[in-house]
Structures are given as structure tokens and as C-alpha cells.
Amino acid sequence: MRALLSTLNRLNHVYEQLDLLNFRAHKNLPLTFNKEDSKKLLPQNKRLYFSYSYLNKEKSRLTNLLLNQVVDLRLPIFIKNKTIHPQMIDKVLKLQNINQAPGKQRFKLPSRNRKINKLKQLITMIENENLNLCRGYLNQIYIILLIHHALPLELRNQQYQAGELLQDSDFRTKLLQYxxxxxxxxxxxxxNYLRLLIYNRVHRMPDYVKSFEARKVLPEAAECGFSATAFQIAIDGVKELYITFRGTEGGNDNTIKSRSKRFEASILETYKDWDYNVNAILIGSDKNLSQLKLARQFVEYVSQRSLSDTLVYGLGHSLGGHFVQTLQLMDDSFNAGFTLNSAPVNLKLIQHLKPELFTPETWQKLFDLTDDTENVxxxxxxxxxxxxxxLPRDYSEIINQSFEQDMTQVFYELPFTIWVGQKWEYNLSNWKYPFKNHPRAFLSSGEIHAYQRFFEQLFAYLTISNNSAQVVKNSMSFIRHRTRILHDTINDPRTAKYFFDYANYLYQSGVFKDRPQKISQTFIEENNSVLRGSLREWPFLKSINTDMLSLATYFHVIDGAKHFLNRTPTKI
Incomplete structure (x- = not known):
């Protein structure tokens, strides 16, 4: 048994090292965006490939060793319950299947085996390892041993202290990822998953654990896209309630077997979240308040069913962080909380839901301070x-952690948006990352407002959509209509300036590789199509940098953002 646990722990460590290697590879990806910087890639690629080669071989070796050890394992509980041993073998076989996946074996080298392509190839190979899935199956083995009292526990003597888990960034990110x-x-x-996680982090076992899922206790949550989980725990007499709010949907619901239906569900979930993002956060309107109302209901529901004298903590990523901040400002819902790459609070939204929070005079002062009438x-x-x-108080118990150049940071420069509590920004030293998180340096207030109106009108148009196919179809229809308007008004100096400024901001942020040029109505008319004319007049439209889009997404999601948290933050 001791040898089996050693193998499990070593394999888990290899997964963690591969995860860190993935971050290191992504960190180097901006070097591929221009020829001069790419010269630095050669020695770094060699180190990264050497690390990957070693870790991949070690992972294969440990996976095979784990299978042999589990097959040969003999425990008294296997006699009492004959399903446990086959269940453990099944989990290891799934790990081995991932390790030997045909997709990994058939991976093709890029047509040009340059140092830039080799870095991208490495990232693809690491992502093909399916690390989250592997860690899930590995955790399942631990959980099987735990629930059947076959996992040797090394409990510390020191009693658990209140907030100890809350201050553990690894615990927070794993709970958010759950x-x-x-x-x-x-x-x-x-x-049982939480029991394992708590033991791994503090080496104490909880006396009581109970979970709540928003979509089970509030059936209407799924209809509007809201998702949250709460865990009530008691450890050594300390009672805590962790409420985690999920961010904007970006992945697939793997409980749906059909790939096409899973894709359709993903589109609908994304649409529901962005409908709230645009109307509630980007605009601050009262057109879609359903998710926030359900967040308040969920907090009230679990708080009423929690143990007496329970400390309530809020955790949220992206959109989920917005809920933590907003609920704290409106209702003082939490004793403390952390957010990760959080979207901001829109004061206009708060006024719709709780106008009595401030006097009319205070509301006006806040709006004056956070408006952008002076173009800044x-x-x-x-x-x-x-x-x-x-504000009623400083809310310093809420800590908003974010990658300094995360894409959600642009929302904080929209009118009437603020953060609640502390803001800790993280970044790497001596590192080039092109994304500009201060759009005000490139766009005027009028251009910012036009950006807001575009998305407000887009989602107003999409309200007629009843399924994912209609969401896609109506989105394309709206964009075609707006492109036609652009075609008809491009000769207007104001339109031309707006279009150029947006393009320049995207170029400076690395979304396009080529610098935009001015476009003329005459040129478009000669080419009969705004798209065809743009492709010839503006090479940057053909130079869209998909690597930058992927990189911005990676640093926003938990898998990428968590690696910044071991740095020293700038506290604002």
C-alpha cells in the first residue's frame, strides 16, 4: 500500500509539473509575434522540450507502474466489497488510455519545422495530455481509498484555524475549478472530493461536509445560465461556508454524450452568460438581472441551511467574481472573499436592484466620479x-486577484464600473505581453460608448433566438447588417476614424500582426465589397493573430491565471 501511495503522489507531482511547463510555454509564446524576439526562442525551446521529454516518459512509466500495483493490490475491503478493486483498475486503465491516446501518436509536425512552430507544437502536445481529466481520474482513486477507509491519514496535531483554507490559493483555485x-x-x-482536498491542504479531516448546487436547489438557474456551488464544512469546531460562483461558460458539458448536442449546449450557455455580461456589466441596464437575482437567492438559501455561527466566504472567477463583489456591496453577504480575474461591479446595475443603498446625492457623486464625460x-x-x-465601508475583506493584463481589466474603464474591496494585480518581470488593458489610451469616450452600443444592440437582436443554431445565425445576420452600414458610411470622417482607432487598438494589443491603414470609400466601391476591399487595403485583417486570442484566453481561465498567484502582487 505504501508503494501504491508513493506512485500516486509522484504521478500527481508529474501532472503538476506538466501544468507548470504549459504555463512556461505559454509565457514564451509572445516571443513568436515578431522576428526579432523569436531569436530568443531557440535555447528556451531546448529547455522546454527536454523537460517535456523527461516528464512524458516519467508519466508513462508511473502510469504503467500504477496499473501493475493496483492489479496486484490486496486489501481486506476487496473481500467485503468486490466492486472496489475493479473500480480502481478501471480508473487506472482510463489514465493509461489517455496516455496512449491515438491522437497523441498521430500528431504531425508543422510543415515548416521552425523554432516558432516547435513552441506551438509543444503547447499542443501538453494540451493533448488532458491534465485536468488525468487529475480527475487520479483523484477518483484517492477518493475510493478515502471513502472505504483504506487511505492512510497523517493528521497534524495542530487544530484547524478559521480562514486557513481561505488563505490557501491552491485550495481556492481547485475549489473554483471543481x-x-x-x-x-x-x-x-x-x-468526498472536498474531504480529500481539505486533507491534502491542511492535513485535518472535516467533521461535517455538506454541498449545495445552485442548479439543483434553484431549477430556474439553468434557464438563465447561473451556476454556483456551496460547501458547508466543520473542522475542529470551526464552521465555514464556501460559496463559489462560476465564470462565463467556455467549456463543454461532458455529461452530454452527443458531441453535437454538447456543442449546442455550450453555445447556449455562453450566450446566456454574455447576455448578462453585456446588459448588466457592460451597460448597467435592467434588461437582464436574472443571474444576479438568483445569486442573491442562492446565498440566502444556503445561509439559512448552514450551521449556526458559520463564517461565510465568497469565491468567484471572472463573472463569478462580479457576483462576489456585487453581493458584498448590496447585502454584506460574506465574512471574507477572494476573486480571480473578476469582472467589475456596475453602479447603474446596483441602483436598479437596490436604490436605497445610497441617497440620491451620493448616487450622483458616485456617477460623477466614475463617468467619462471628460474623455478619461x-x-x-x-x-x-x-x-x-x-461607500458604506472599505470592504477590505474582499480581495480581487487578477493578472494585470487580463482581458477583463478593460471593463474597469467603462463608465460607472468599480471594484469592491482590495485589488491585487500580478504580473511577470521582464516579460513582453502585448495586450493593452487600458483601452482609454487608444479610444475616445465616444468610441467606447459606440462599442457598448454595438454589443447592447447585438444581444437585443439575439433575444429572438430560441436555440444555438439561431444564436449563430442571428449573430452572423447582425454582423452582416452592420458591415453593410459600415460600407455605406465609411466616407464619413467620424466613421473612418472610429474604425481605424479600433483596428489600431487591436493591433497594439497583438490581436493583428500588421499595422492598419486608412481605408477609403472609393477603394471599396472599386472592389464591390467592403470585405474584399479591406483585405487588400488592410493587410492586418488577414493577419489576425489567433495565437494571441488563445493566449489571452489561457491567462484568463483558472488553469493559466493560477500560476501568477505565487508572485508578489501590486496592491491597489
Missing amino acids: DYDRYLYEEFEPE KYITTDLKNQINRL
């Missing part, structure tokens, strides 16, 4: 202090 990976633990109770809206330290003096 909402995305819950399908991996369907055959087990969610409480940066939340500087001085401005933040002015805003804080108008």
Missing part, C-alpha cells in the same frame, strides 16, 4: 479613495 470539472466526480458525492476614466489610487469614502 465547478468546471464536477462531471468527473458524478459517481462520488461532492462531499482611469481608476487611480486617488479616485479609488474618493469612491471608497462614499
